[in-house]
Amino acid sequence: MNTEIERKFLVEKLPDLSSAERAVVRQGYLTAPDDSTELRLRQKNDKFFLTLKGSGALVRVEREAEISAEQFQTFWPETDGRRVEKERYTGKLPDGRVFELDVFLGDLAPLQLVEVEFQTEGEAIGYIPPDWFGIDVTADKRYKNKTMAINGLPA
Template identity: 80%
Template structure:
C-alpha cells in the first residue's frame, strides 16, 4: 500500500523559482463531493494519470497509474464542475525536502499553496517550515483540491 504523508501551507511570499521544474496541470474529479475517497484525472504537461486517494489529512492512501491521452479524454467530460488548473513548481528546500508549489489559475487565482512530503508522520509533525511558507492548512478540508474544484477559493 502506498501512503502519502504531507503537510500543506499557504504561501506567504513566492520564493526564487529559477531552480525549479515547472509543470502545467489540469485535474478533475470523477467522484462525488461527498465521497471520502477521491478518484482524480490529471494532465501534467504531456503525461496523464488516474489517481485514487483515500480519506485523511496528514497521511492517506495514494495509488496512481499513468494512462493514455485517449483514456484521459474519454473520462475528462465527467469532471465538469469539479476541475482545477494550476502551474506546479517543484524544487528543493535547503533542509533537503522537496516542495511542490501550486499557483492556481482560473476560478482559484490568485491562490498559492505549497506541499512537502515526508517519510513518517513523526517527521511531518516535527517539521519547521521556511519563512516563505504561510499558514499550515493541512487539516483544513477547504484547501483540498477536490473541495476547491467544487466550492472555489476558501473564504
C-alpha cells in the same frame, strides 16, 4: 499499502523559482463531492494519470497509474464542474526536502499553496517550515483540491 504523508501551507511570499521545474496541470474529479475517496484525472504537461486518494489529512492512501491521452479524454467530460488548473513548481528546500508549489489559475487565482512530503508522521509533525511558507492548512478541508474544484476559493 501506498501512503502519502504530507503537510500543506499557504504561501506567504514566493521564493526564487528559477531552479524549480515548472509543469502545467489540469485535474478533474470523477467522484461525487461527499465521497470520502477521491478518484482524480490529471494532465501534467504531456502525461496523464488516474489517481485514487483515500480520506485523511496528514496521512492517506494514494495510488496512481499513468494512462493514455485517449483514456484521459474518454473520462475528462465527466469531471465538468469539478476541475482545477494550476502551475506546479517542484524544487528543493535548503534541508534537501522537495517542495511542490501550486499557483492556481482561473477561478482559484491568486491562491498559492505549497506541499512537502515526509517519510514518517513524526517527521511531518516536527517539521519547521521555511519563512516563505504561510499558515499550515493540512487539516483544513477547504484547501483540498477536490473541495476547491467544487466550491471555489475558501472563504
